[in-house]
Amino acid sequence: MMIFLQNCIDGFMIGGFYALFALGFTLMFGVMKWTNLAYGSCIMLGVFSGIWMHLHFQLDLFWIFFVIILITVIAGYYVERLCYRWLPKKAFMAMMVSSFAIWMQLDEIVRIYFPSRSYPFPRLMDNDLMMIGPLMFKAEGLLILVICGLLAGTIFLFLYKTRYGLAMRAVSEDPVASRYVGINMPSILLGTSIIASVIGGIAGFLMATSDAQVSTEFGLWVTYKSLIAMTLAGLGSIRGAVLGGIILGVIEANSLWYLGAEYRDLVSFMLFFIVLVILPGGLLGTAKEQKARAAVRRG
Amino acid sequence: MDSYMLSVLSNIGMISFLALSAYLLLLVGKVSFGQQAYFAISAYVSAMATTLWGCPLWLALFFGAISAGISATLVSIPTLRLKGFYFSVATLAFAEMIRLGLVIFKYQVEIDGELVGPEGSIGFRGIRYIYDHNFSSVEYLCLIYGCLLVVIGLMIFWEHSRIGSIIRMTGADELLTEMQGINVKLVKVLTAGFAGTIAGLGGGLYAHYLTYVGPEMFGAMLGVHAVSYGLIGGLGTTFGPLLGTLLDFVFLKSAVFSEYRMIIFGGIVAVLLIFKPRGLLDEALLYKIRQKLRKPSWK
Numbered sequence: 294m295m296i297f298l299q300n301c302i303d304g305f306m307i308g309g310f311y312a313l314f315a316l317g318f319t320l321m322f323g324v325m326k327w328t329n330l331a332y333g334s335c336i337m338l339g340v341f342s343g344i345w346m347h348l349h350f351q352l353d354l355f356w357i358f359f360v361i362i363l364i365t366v367i368a369g370y371y372v373e374r375l376c377y378r379w380l381p382k383k384a385f386m387a388m389m390v391s392s393f394a395i396w397m398q399l400d401e402i403v404r405i406y407f408p409s410r411s412y413p414f415p416r417l418m419d420n421d422l423m424m425i426g427p428l429m430f431k432a433e434g435l436l437i438l439v440i441c442g443l444l445a446g447t448i449f450l451f452l453y454k455t456r457y458g459l460a461m462r463a464v465s466e467d468p469v470a471s472r473y474v475g476i477n478m479p480s481i482l483l484g485t486s487i488i489a490s491v492i493g494g495i496a497g498f499l500m501a502t503s504d505a506q507v508s509t510e511f512g513l514w515v516t517y518k519s520l521i522a523m524t525l526a527g528l529g530s531i532r533g534a535v536l537g538g539i540i541l542g543v544i545e546a547n548s549l550w551y552l553g554a555e556y557r558d559l560v561s562f563m564l565f566f567i568v569l570v571i572l573p574g575g576l577l578g579t580a581k582e583q584k585a586r587a588a589v590r591r592g
Numbered sequence: 593m594d595s596y597m598l599s600v601l602s603n604i605g606m607i608s609f610l611a612l613s614a615y616l617l618l619l620v621g622k623v624s625f626g627q628q629a630y631f632a633i634s635a636y637v638s639a640m641a642t643t644l645w646g647c648p649l650w651l652a653l654f655f656g657a658i659s660a661g662i663s664a665t666l667v668s669i670p671t672l673r674l675k676g677f678y679f680s681v682a683t684l685a686f687a688e689m690i691r692l693g694l695v696i697f698k699y700q701v702e703i704d705g706e707l708v709g710p711e712g713s714i715g716f717r718g719i720r721y722i723y724d725h726n727f728s729s730v731e732y733l734c735l736i737y738g739c740l741l742v743v744i745g746l747m748i749f750w751e752h753s754r755i756g757s758i759i760r761m762t763g764a765d766e767l768l769t770e771m772q773g774i775n776v777k778l779v780k781v782l783t784a785g786f787a788g789t790i791a792g793l794g795g796g797l798y799a800h801y802l803t804y805v806g807p808e809m810f811g812a813m814l815g816v817h818a819v820s821y822g823l824i825g826g827l828g829t830t831f832g833p834l835l836g837t838l839l840d841f842v843f844l845k846s847a848v849f850s851e852y853r854m855i856i857f858g859g860i861v862a863v864l865l866i867f868k869p870r871g872l873l874d875e876a877l878l879y880k881i882r883q884k885l886r887k888p889s890w891k
Contacts, residue, residue, distance in 0.1 A: 328677060330816075375862045384869035385676070386623055390823040391865040393816050398858030405851055517812070524681050555713075559692035566685040569678060570670040 306434040308542020309441035313496035315522035315534040317489035324465040333515030334399035336497040339365030362494035369490030411508040414501040605736040609794025611833035615822035616787040621763035626683030629690040630660035632810040634792030635799035642721040656796035664788020694807040715806025826873030
């Protein structure tokens, strides 16, 4: 039982990252109706330019943080222009495939400048272990979890308490109607992609510093996990993304412990497939999802 | 022809099967990221047929294609109910399940004092059929393109028949198609089954060509590439995905842009999709060409 609890805690830690990545993805999916496959690569480009600055100019973590966010936002802007804004409005397939092409492009840029498999990243702080009763916590992990929670909370408040957030929710609900009431669509769409990039950049920074290394597969990994976390609990809802990320983390940690490394991803994909087939609306279910949607509309 | 050209041509031929199979699903309006699963299933089944059960090649290819077709049909029954994005993710999840399942899958039999068969993550080695039976690489190339021609012929025949119209109609508007008294579900399931069979045929050829297959070959990248070939080349005709495959390989193999080719190719694809969201050879262009061919020029 204690082992199970410990696994759940570890799962929570990693799930926090999944939730953050999924949050950015969900914003783009919900508001812009865009499956941005290049999301992970944008973040990877940001993280690697941070590493590059660190290697060449010995910047400390504080500045690396800003470099990462800046580059992620620029890359996100580039992808938004090329794969979303300039495409015809109804071409959903083309949007997905063109973001895939840019994914390849960004990955290749990283691979040319960083030929090794993985690169070290400075740590936020020393890796102390804390024991609370028989359970083990990483101090750093806890801190990161708190940051993740704060960030998710901020997004939540932003969406539900500000005028801009209200406009974003309106666009996500009905783009045509929101144009009629005078919402500046281009600004909302661009704003959404920038917010998603900022969240992604912060999450990427935290992920890199907690792992103390980054591999060049990072982009693929981020896109994958955020795709699953987003869909697992129900599309397009913030709550769903957070819940999905944490569920995914907990499942992975437990299957890693009980079944072994080969089964970790297999189990999470299997569960994911079964959830999709049985409950096509995700874990939050269709009825509940509808209710959540209604709440979004009024809130 | 030198051996390098032969290998490039063989690869183009085999990947074309996958592109055609993804293209068929694009026609019914579904984006599948999981066609590589059927490619993998058939590669393993047909390789097992020749090495372990001593079947001739044609029977092995048949077994492979049929098993891929059956599994595609079975998978499509629950997944095709899902709407757009959910379907894409479900197929991706299934393909990853197959890939990760192959990592665990071990089935080795001793033949002539040697262990042969799939060996987990190491892969399936020693598929020596074409060497044992003295196929030259030119002969095998002819076999690949022979099979491809049959498939293309069948698809072109369909395109000009009622079946093709039904498939395109389903992709354009399901509700309207259903109102014409057409069983949309059946059309979609059969299309998916046939798409799986095509991918399977390619997979069988692939396994015997390479003499080695491993789970890492069938990652999500392969599936996403297959989808983008269709969208780059165009959704108007069967030649669209073939053109897409050809373009990709020409870029990949040509030394003109050396290491920056993926960067340039990604950019070109993204820009192309801005102007032609349904690919180079899209329906509008095809319509114009057909009009030109049909109409006598008035003087």
